[in-house]
Amino acid sequence: xxxxxxxxxxxxxxxxxxxxxxxxxxxxxxxxxxxxxxxxxxxxxxxxxxxxxxxxxxxxxxxxxxxxxxxxxxxxxxxxxxxxxxxxxxxxxxxxxxxxxxxxxxxxxxxxxxxxxxxxxxxxxxxxxxxxx
Amino acid sequence: xxxxxxxxxxxxxxxxxxxxxxxxxxxxxxxxxxxxxxxxxxxxxxxxxxxxxxxxxxxxxxxxxxxxxxxxxxxxxxxxxxxxxxxxxxxxxxxxxxxxxxxxxxxxxxxxxxxxxxxxxxxxxxxxxxxxx
Amino acid sequence: xxxxxxxxxxxxxxxxxxxxxxxxxxxxxxxxxxxxxxxxxxxxxxxxxxxxxxxxxxxxxxxxxxxxxxxxxxxxxxxxxxxxxxxxxxxxxxxxxxxxxxxxxxxxxxxxxxxxxxxxxxxxxxxxxxxxx
Amino acid sequence: xxxxxxxxxxxxxxxxxxxxxxxxxxxxxxxxxxxxxxxxxxxxxxxxxxxxxxxxxxxxxxxxxxxxxxxxxxxxxxxxxxxxxxxxxxxxxxxxxxxxxxxxxxxxxxxxxxxxxxxxxxxxxxxxxxxxx
Numbered sequence: 157x158x159x160x161x162x163x164x165x166x167x168x169x170x171x172x173x174x175x176x177x178x179x180x181x182x183x184x185x186x187x188x189x190x191x192x193x194x195x196x197x198x199x200x201x202x203x204x205x206x207x208x209x210x211x212x213x214x215x216x217x218x219x220x221x222x223x224x225x226x227x228x229x230x231x232x233x234x235x236x237x238x239x240x241x242x243x244x245x246x247x248x249x250x251x252x253x254x255x256x257x258x259x260x261x262x263x264x265x266x267x268x269x270x271x272x273x274x275x276x277x278x279x280x281x282x283x284x285x286x287x288x289x
Numbered sequence: 290x291x292x293x294x295x296x297x298x299x300x301x302x303x304x305x306x307x308x309x310x311x312x313x314x315x316x317x318x319x320x321x322x323x324x325x326x327x328x329x330x331x332x333x334x335x336x337x338x339x340x341x342x343x344x345x346x347x348x349x350x351x352x353x354x355x356x357x358x359x360x361x362x363x364x365x366x367x368x369x370x371x372x373x374x375x376x377x378x379x380x381x382x383x384x385x386x387x388x389x390x391x392x393x394x395x396x397x398x399x400x401x402x403x404x405x406x407x408x409x410x411x412x413x414x415x416x417x418x419x420x421x422x
Numbered sequence: 423x424x425x426x427x428x429x430x431x432x433x434x435x436x437x438x439x440x441x442x443x444x445x446x447x448x449x450x451x452x453x454x455x456x457x458x459x460x461x462x463x464x465x466x467x468x469x470x471x472x473x474x475x476x477x478x479x480x481x482x483x484x485x486x487x488x489x490x491x492x493x494x495x496x497x498x499x500x501x502x503x504x505x506x507x508x509x510x511x512x513x514x515x516x517x518x519x520x521x522x523x524x525x526x527x528x529x530x531x532x533x534x535x536x537x538x539x540x541x542x543x544x545x546x547x548x549x550x551x552x553x554x555x
Numbered sequence: 556x557x558x559x560x561x562x563x564x565x566x567x568x569x570x571x572x573x574x575x576x577x578x579x580x581x582x583x584x585x586x587x588x589x590x591x592x593x594x595x596x597x598x599x600x601x602x603x604x605x606x607x608x609x610x611x612x613x614x615x616x617x618x619x620x621x622x623x624x625x626x627x628x629x630x631x632x633x634x635x636x637x638x639x640x641x642x643x644x645x646x647x648x649x650x651x652x653x654x655x656x657x658x659x660x661x662x663x664x665x666x667x668x669x670x671x672x673x674x675x676x677x678x679x680x681x682x683x684x685x686x687x688x
Contacts, residue, residue, distance in 0.1 A: 159425070162451040163444050163573060167564040167618075173339040174310040174562060178429050181307055185428040190487060206306040210343040216404075219566075221456060271349075292558070295584040296440060296577050300431040300485075307429060311562050318561040323620060352433075354589060439605040440576040447573055472572040476609040482670075537615075 157223040158182055164219070171217035177209060180242050180259055183226040187240075187287065197283040199265055205273075207237065208262040215256045217244070224256065230287040236275045237264040238284050290356040291315055297352070304350035310342060313375050313392055316359040320373075320420065330416040332398055338406075340370065341395040348389045350377070357389065362422035369408045370397040371417050423489040424448055430485070437483035443475060446508050446525055449492040453506075453553065463549040465531055471539075473503065474528040481522045483510070490522065495555035502541045503530040504550050556622040557581055563618070570616035576608060579641050579658055582625040586639075586686065596682040598664055604672075606636065607661040614655045616643070623655065628688035635674045636663040637683050 158179045166172035189201040217224060224244055232239035240263065244256040267274050276284070291312045299305035322334040350357060357377050365372035373396065377389040400407050409417070424445045432438035455467040483490060490510055498505035506529065510522040533540050542550070557578045565571035588600045616623060623643055631638035639662065643655040666673050675683070 161444070161448050162455075163447060163565065163571065165566040166562065167566065167568045169566045172314075172562065173342065174307060174314055177307040177310050177342075178427070181305075181429060182427050189428075205349070206346055208343070208345050209306065209310075210341070212341050213339055216338070294577070294581050295588075296432065296438065296580060298433040299429065300433065300435045302433045305429065311560070314562060315560050322561075438580075439608065440573060440580055443573040443576050443608075447571075471615070472612055474609070474611050475572065475576075476607070478607050479605055482604070 157225055159221075159223040160217065160219050162219050169218070171219075173211075173213060176211055176213065176217075176244075176257065176259070179224070179226065179244070180209075180211075180261060183228050183242065184240055184261070184263075187228060197280045199268070199277075200280055200283065203266045203268040204263045205266050206261050207264045209259070210261075211257060211259040213257045215254065217256055228287075229289050230284045231260060231289070233276070233281055233284050233288070236273055237262055238276065239263070240287075290358055292354075292356040293350065293352050295352050302351070304352075306344075306346060309344055309346070309350075309377075309390065309392070312357070312359060312377070313342075313344075313394060316361050316375065317373055317394070317396075320361060330413045332401070332410075333413055333416065336399045336401040337396045338399050339394055340397045342392070343394075344390060344392040346390045348387065350389055361420075363417045363420040364393060364422075366409070366414055366417050366421070369406055370395055371409065372396070373420075423491055425487075425489040426483065426485050428485050435484070437485075439477075439479060442477055442479065442483075442510075442523065442525070445490070445492060445510070446475075446477075446527060449494050449508065450506055450527065450529075453494060463546045465534070465543075466546055466549065469532045469534040470529045471532050472527055473530045475525070476527075477523060477525040479523045481520065483522055494553075496550045496553040497526060497555075499542070499547055499550050499554070502539055503528055504542065505529070506553075556624055558620075558622040559616065559618050561618050568617070570618075572610075572612060575610055575612065575616075575643075575656065575658070578623070578625060578643070579608075579610075579660060582627050582641065583639055583660070583662075586627060596679045598667070598676075599679055599682065602665045602667040603662045604665050605660055606663045608658070609660075610656060610658040612656045614653065616655055627686075629683045629686040630659060630688075632675070632680055632683050632687070635672055636661055637675065638662070639686075 160171055164171045164175045227243045229241055230238055231241040240261050242259040246254040248254055264273050265276055266272060293304055297304045297308045360376045362374055363371055364374040373394050375392040379387040381387055397406050398409060399405060426437055430437045430441045491512065493509045495507055496504055497507040506527050508525045512520040514520055530539050531542060532538060559570055563570045563574045624645065626642045628640055629637055630640040639660050641658045645653040647653055663672050664675060665671060
């Protein structure tokens with residue numbers, strides 16, 4: 157759920173395509189920093205690099221009062237990276253689903269001191285697996 | 290060529306992953322709004338939607354005085370869309386190339402009044418083909 | 423009420439001083455675009471320029487889940503401009519008030535077509551006077 | 556000198572009023588981090604809080620290729636704070652000066668570890684005094 161800011165609009169009066177990536181980041185931070193149990197998985201909050209991002213834009217988003225719902229799930233857990241997938245969509249009152257876009261980001265944990273990539277540990281894998289679909 | 294701003298940094302002291310997409314946008318705007326001959330191709334400046342973006346992040350970018358060089362070329366011209374590819378990289382004095390990342394964005398021209406997708410016209414295709422590497 | 427985004431943080435891990443002005447803008451947009459009765463006062467939403475801003479920063483704001491409360495009132499109504507004042511503050515459970523900062527912005531209505539300054543009309547003055555504290 | 560980005564534009568197609576404060580920040584960072592002699596004055600780069608900002612907006616700024624010139628000088632040196640003043644203006648070919656706005660920011664050095672305000676030391680005062688106009 158992310159409420160657009162007026163400042164997210166560009167000169168075309170749309171939520172700018174760049175800002176979409178910010179929305180995904182906010183949703184992910186919320187999941188990794190707040191809702192993921194922190195015991196043993198603090199590293200997911202303190203040191204994760206984005207190594208790949210892809211977004212398919214389907215409809216333009218506008219400034220509005222209702223937050224845009226963002227669904228998010230872990231779609232892949234590798235040895236030293238994991239993938240989060242996202243869908244931004246409204247469920248209209250009549251049951252139709254209005255998809256604004258889909259996206260995914262590949263994330264790699266890094267050692268917070270050296271900045272070097274590292275493998276996911278067992279606790280992190282367990283935490284992430286709870287977010288698989 | 291894009292000079293980082295201090296405000297591009299996030300709490301990790303890196304150019305934030307979201308801002309990379311802003312860098313691509315600025316490079317593209319420069320090409321489509323300024324350097325593309327405008328005669329007959331004004332539509333590329335006034336009405337183009339991003340329909341897909343993908344970025345591979347290789348190295349972190351930092352705040353520095355020298356602009357980051359961004360190479361950019363048209364990698365595909367379709368009937369109603371075209372793709373711009375990007376590489377952000379330094380060429381070091383000793384001849385090694387330091388790649389920060391690669392990206393591409395699929396862009397679709399739209400009618401500026403209706404906002405509806407439309408086909409590329411002949412002049413636009415000619416203009417774009419000059420940027421095919 | 424404004425929920426900070428992780429992307430509002432700067433390299434010092436604070437909500438950046440620039441972003442404060444964005445928070446004021448969002449609060450103001452909310453008042454002028456949404457909560458002000460629109461009948462006859464649409465001009466306050468569609469064409470208002472900021473002509474002066476001042477902010478006193480008292481405490482740093484951080485990334486947190488609870489939105490920061492922003493109080494806002496019309497502190498002056500002139501012939502061709504009006505002033506909105508703001509206070510960002512928490513009321514702690516023990517009754518103490520924790521003030522993050524105070525600010526004001528002078529706003530001038532402009533003709534949306536010509537962009538020229540114009541006088542406030544009677545309806546706009548009536549709408550604004552309801553926000554005088 | 557600050558080159559506008561297309562992303563600095565808001566839905567009115569102006570450089571947004573919030574972004575002006577970002578321009579001042581970039582100009583200041585350039586002075587304090589880069590051009591100020593660092594010997595003994597490193598604290599001006601690593602730990603300075605903005606305690607007050609004020610901006611007078613005179614003309615709207617737009618997206619353009621030429622950077623906007625920003626003049627900047629130290630207008631006050633206090634015991635535990637200093638003030639930087641700014642003017643954003645073009646000097647037109649015919650000699651007329653086109654002022655976009657004026658601003659000032661009061662800055663306070665803080666201890667980088669404790670975050671507490673501290674007094675300016677003698678070297679910092681000497682460095683700042685060279686920027687007094």
